[in-house]
Amino acid sequence: MASQNPVKQKEVVEIEKELSFGPIHPALLEPYRIRLFVNDEYVEDCELTVNVAYRGIEKLFEGLPIERALVIAEKVCGICSNVHAFNAVRVIEGGLNIEVPTRASYIRVLVHEIQRMTSHLLFFGHAFEVLGHETFAMRSFLLRETFMDLMAYIGGNRVMASVPIIGGIRPRADLTEPLKKTILSRLDEFEDKYTDYVNRIMADPMVMSRLTGVGLLSKDEAIKWYATGPTGRASGWDFDLRRDMKEYKPFDFKVIVLNEGDNKARVVARALEIFESIKIMRQVVKNLPEGPVVNRQWIAGKMDYTIAYIETYRGELMHSYGLDEHGLIRNYKIRTPTITNLAAMEQACIGDHVTDAMVTIASCDPCLTCCTRAEVVEKGRSRVMTDQEVVRNYGWRH
Amino acid sequence: MSLKARSRRNAIHAMLFYSGGCNGCDIEVANALLSPRYDLEQYKVLFTWNPREADVLIVSGIIAWQLLEPLKKIYSMIPNPKAVVAIGSCPINGNVYKNLVGDIGVNEDIFAPLDNIIPVDVKVPGCPPRPEDILEGVVKGVPKLVEAP
Amino acid sequence: MDTISFTLLLIASSVIAIVIATLYSLVLPGIERKVQARIQQRIGPPILTPGFWSVIKFTYKEKVEPIAQMPRLYKCSVYLGVVVVAFLLLFSTPYWWAVLSWGSILGIVGLLKIEEVIYVFMGSQSQSILSTSMPMPDLAKGSKHIGTRREFVEQHSAERAIKMMAIGSLPIYLALIVPFVVGKSILISDVVSFQNPAFFSAPWYGLPLPSHPILFTVPGFLATIPFFLGYTILLNEKPFSILKAKIDVIEGGVLEYASTLRAAYYVMRNLLLFALSSIFVTLFIGIPFDPFTPFVFLLNMLLSIILPVCLAVLVAFSPILTFRQIYPVAIGLSAIGVLAMILAVSI
Ligand code: SF4
Numbered sequence: 001m002a003s004q005n006p007v008k009q010k011e012v013v014e015i016e017k018e019l020s021f022g023p024i025h026p027a028l029l030e031p032y033r034i035r036l037f038v039n040d041e042y043v044e045d046c047e048l049t050v051n052v053a054y055r056g057i058e059k060l061f062e063g064l065p066i067e068r069a070l071v072i073a074e075k076v077c078g079i080c081s082n083v084h085a086f087n088a089v090r091v092i093e094g095g096l097n098i099e100v101p102t103r104a105s106y107i108r109v110l111v112h113e114i115q116r117m118t119s120h121l122l123f124f125g126h127a128f129e130v131l132g133h134e135t136f137a138m139r140s141f142l143l144r145e146t147f148m149d150l151m152a153y154i155g156g157n158r159v160m161a162s163v164p165i166i167g168g169i170r171p172r173a174d175l176t177e178p179l180k181k182t183i184l185s186r187l188d189e190f191e192d193k194y195t196d197y198v199n200r201i202m203a204d205p206m207v208m209s210r211l212t213g214v215g216l217l218s219k220d221e222a223i224k225w226y227a228t229g230p231t232g233r234a235s236g237w238d239f240d241l242r243r244d245m246k247e248y249k250p251f252d253f254k255v256i257v258l259n260e261g262d263n264k265a266r267v268v269a270r271a272l273e274i275f276e277s278i279k280i281m282r283q284v285v286k287n288l289p290e291g292p293v294v295n296r297q298w299i300a301g302k303m304d305y306t307i308a309y310i311e312t313y314r315g316e317l318m319h320s321y322g323l324d325e326h327g328l329i330r331n332y333k334i335r336t337p338t339i340t341n342l343a344a345m346e347q348a349c350i351g352d353h354v355t356d357a358m359v360t361i362a363s364c365d366p367c368l369t370c371c372t373r374a375e376v377v378e379k380g381r382s383r384v385m386t387d388q389e390v391v392r393n394y395g396w397r398h
Numbered sequence: 399m400s401l402k403a404r405s406r407r408n409a410i411h412a413m414l415f416y417s418g419g420c421n422g423c424d425i426e427v428a429n430a431l432l433s434p435r436y437d438l439e440q441y442k443v444l445f446t447w448n449p450r451e452a453d454v455l456i457v458s459g460i461i462a463w464q465l466l467e468p469l470k471k472i473y474s475m476i477p478n479p480k481a482v483v484a485i486g487s488c489p490i491n492g493n494v495y496k497n498l499v500g501d502i503g504v505n506e507d508i509f510a511p512l513d514n515i516i517p518v519d520v521k522v523p524g525c526p527p528r529p530e531d532i533l534e535g536v537v538k539g540v541p542k543l544v545e546a547p
Numbered sequence: 548m549d550t551i552s553f554t555l556l557l558i559a560s561s562v563i564a565i566v567i568a569t570l571y572s573l574v575l576p577g578i579e580r581k582v583q584a585r586i587q588q589r590i591g592p593p594i595l596t597p598g599f600w601s602v603i604k605f606t607y608k609e610k611v612e613p614i615a616q617m618p619r620l621y622k623c624s625v626y627l628g629v630v631v632v633a634f635l636l637l638f639s640t641p642y643w644w645a646v647l648s649w650g651s652i653l654g655i656v657g658l659l660k661i662e663e664v665i666y667v668f669m670g671s672q673s674q675s676i677l678s679t680s681m682p683m684p685d686l687a688k689g690s691k692h693i694g695t696r697r698e699f700v701e702q703h704s705a706e707r708a709i710k711m712m713a714i715g716s717l718p719i720y721l722a723l724i725v726p727f728v729v730g731k732s733i734l735i736s737d738v739v740s741f742q743n744p745a746f747f748s749a750p751w752y753g754l755p756l757p758s759h760p761i762l763f764t765v766p767g768f769l770a771t772i773p774f775f776l777g778y779t780i781l782l783n784e785k786p787f788s789i790l791k792a793k794i795d796v797i798e799g800g801v802l803e804y805a806s807t808l809r810a811a812y813y814v815m816r817n818l819l820l821f822a823l824s825s826i827f828v829t830l831f832i833g834i835p836f837d838p839f840t841p842f843v844f845l846l847n848m849l850l851s852i853i854l855p856v857c858l859a860v861l862v863a864f865s866p867i868l869t870f871r872q873i874y875p876v877a878i879g880l881s882a883i884g885v886l887a888m889i890l891a892v893s894i
Binding site: 023025030031051053056057060061062064068071072075076077078081139142145148157159328329367 | 415416417418419420421422423424425426428429432433434435447459460462463464465468472493494495498499500501502505507508525526528
């Protein structure tokens with residue numbers, strides 16, 4: 001693949017000018033800054049400044065009791081709130097060997113997949129908004145409402161459903177029989193409409209001509225720049241953590257891997273993943289075992305630094321922390337998928353038109369509120385600074 | 399009603415400033431605007447990304463320090479009369495990021511109550527508020543615009 | 548008819564035409580939005596909101612100085628744009644056809660060119676906060692390519708405007724020539740009387756209908772395609788909105804217009820929407836925008852809705868095209884225009 005793409009070889013190029021966009025810009029869903037280095041219309045290089053929404057979120061966890069920390073964990077990101085809550089409890093469940101009832105585990109998977117749908121449909125909305133196709137974007141937002149509703153029925157809030165708690169799920173989020181019926185019927189309804197929608201997109205020549213062959217990211221590059229999730233899978237990198245997660249063992253689904261590595265592949269990969277998610281959700285609802293939904297037999301005590309990985313909508317997410325003897329959190333670390341996708345994004349948009357580059361960045365589905373670190377290497381020693389310190393020391397440009 | 403008041407009531411341009419929350423509110427605002435189910439435009443609210451065109455500034459999110467200057471700048475670029483709508487708990491009181499701190503005590507990176515930075519006219523609490531509430535909040539900013547000289 | 552009364556009538560007809568056209572054109576964006584909204588399965592804004600009320604509201608806003616390299620020139624260019632578009636509109640009113648070269652195709656093409664150049668002016672002047680001058684600490688020690696010339700997005704938009712001038716406006720010019728070739732004259736009056744022989748002899752209350760409109764001949768119909776897409780290009784609407792592409796250059800050169808200036812910009816854009824549409828009806832169907840024959844006048848206004856509505860449908864169904872696609876499309880459209888012209892010659 002790499003040889004097909006000679007533009008992206010490393011070479012020194014003269015750069016005519018720089019265009020910068022953001023942090024407030026129609027193409028961005030959240031504050032970050034894009035600097036594109038442009039010759040005529042062609043992007044020669046790209047830099048994303050991502051730590052704009054710095055909230056010092058890892059520091060906030062330090063010294064909080066674990067239950068209270070879950071509230072913050074959920075607010076790491078508003079698109080994938082459930083993932084962070086889910087993974088935060090998986091850490092302590094792994095570290096202290098807390099048993100999770102099967103029913104709870106099933107419902108966690110259900111909510112996880114529901115939010116995968118909202119996230120992927122938001123991606124369509126965003127990608128088509130960036131392509132300039134408002135009708136498809138709005139249609140996608142309309143389809144997304146199905147899952148926002150389901151989320152609200154299960155958890156009580158459209159975005160922050162707070163379903164997972166340590167040892168199971170919140171009893172409020174337990175599935176009742178009528179709710180199960182609703183979910184199945186809404187899924188059927190959605191699948192019909194969604195199939196039409198996807199077919200309509202695939203048949204649109206103008207949209208396809210914008211997407212095909214743009215923003216190429218070969219498999220080698222994807223691995224070299226650590227692309228994860230659908231971004232990596234659209235470049236032929238066959239890796240999905242869901243295959244190894246014990247929560248997903250009972251379910252049968254395919255992992256979508258495409259080889260093209262262009263924007264179209266990234267859109268199609270997500271489009272097909274939605275069908276797999278529907279499959280998983282149906283299985284969850286149909287095979288849901290009876291039993292308790294939460295196990296309260298645990299005490300937070302000393303816990304070693306434990307790591308949990310999960311396959312989120314954008315790739316692989318890591319949460320890790322330890323507990324001290326009072327059960328307070330120490331050393332919380334989060335590594336979100338977008339951090340690893342960033343380099344791939346910067347790479348993929350080289351060699352395209354400016355307008356296409358924006359689509360490429362959007363097609364990698366950035367979600368940047370969660371990526372903020374600054375590390376300074378001073379005289380051989382490295383230490384982490386907050387951004388504010390960086391500016392106090394080095395000043396900023398006006 | 400005078401022509402001035404009628405025109406201001408009938409065409410409202412709103413602009414979104416995401417100032418670094420968790421994104422939930424931004425997406426809900428985008429939902430209120432883009433989703434045909436809510437459709438801000440039917441309430442005569444048109445969306446824009448240009449401060450020169452805007453009447454209502456929607457702010458969502460805690461104010462991260464990097465966005466402090468841009469926020470003030472963009473606020474000052476909007477020609478009078480203008481209204482500010484704070485969406486979500488974040489700009490109102492800093493939400494968990496300001497109030498649920500662990501050992502660090504005070505989170506210096508957050509400049510949260512928006513009132514300290516620019517005058518706020520409407521507050522829509524919630525984490526995140528429902529799109530219906532967002533619509534209501536934006537429309538509540540209108541009387542201020544209408545009454546302005 | 549002596550010169551003085553001619554001049555008075557000329558002025559009277561122009562004033563009536565411009566006032567009514569401006570008011571009417573402010574309804575069009577509402578119709579456009581409504582059509583789009585219905586396609587997108589939503590209710591959409593009230594018809595008067597995007598055009599009429601917005602313009603009035605902007606005139607009541609506080610006047611602010613735009614941030615531009617030369618603020619005066621920047622402010623002038625939008626008014627110049629309004630004047631140019633107003634003159635363009637007058638091409639479809641019969642009194643102007645008698646005034647020297649105003650009545651010929653050369654005038655239309657010339658004014659359209661000025662209209663395009665104005666976008667270059669605006670783009671190179673405006674310096675909105677939304678791009679480079681945003682106070683952001685993005686230049687740090689390790690940043691890439693420090694010291695590169697940083698450009699405002701509007702300037703980039705101006706460069707695109709130049710490219711669009713070079714290639715994008717060809718289709719509409721070729722399409723505009725076709726009726727003149729069919730009518731075998733460069734004067735609009737000949738083209739109209741070719742299609743609508745009764746027009747010049749009809750009384751003021753009459754409604755002379757065209758006997759053989761060019762639109763329904765093969766070359767005329769072929770020319771409609773490049774005309775319509777050329778119209779889209781001139782208005783910078785999707786799919787050809789590359790110089791105002793919302794996702795990178797936001798709005799292009801018009802970013803800094805506030806209050807009254809923005810109202811003027813709205814008027815300019817909407818009047819252009821109407822003027823070109825009205826010229827189409829005049830040249831291709833043979834129904835001019837004549838304030839002194841009210842029924843013809845109304846009919847022209849009515850038919851002028853067709854192009855904006857088609858435009859709205861096109862906008863709702865298309866993404867933004869980049870130059871990769873625009874070049875071939877423009878060349879293809881020009882080819883269709885040339886074909887139409889050849890067919891027109893052989894008629
Ligand atoms: S109020 Fe809640 S949902 Fe909104 S930005 Fe803040 S944390 Fe996110």
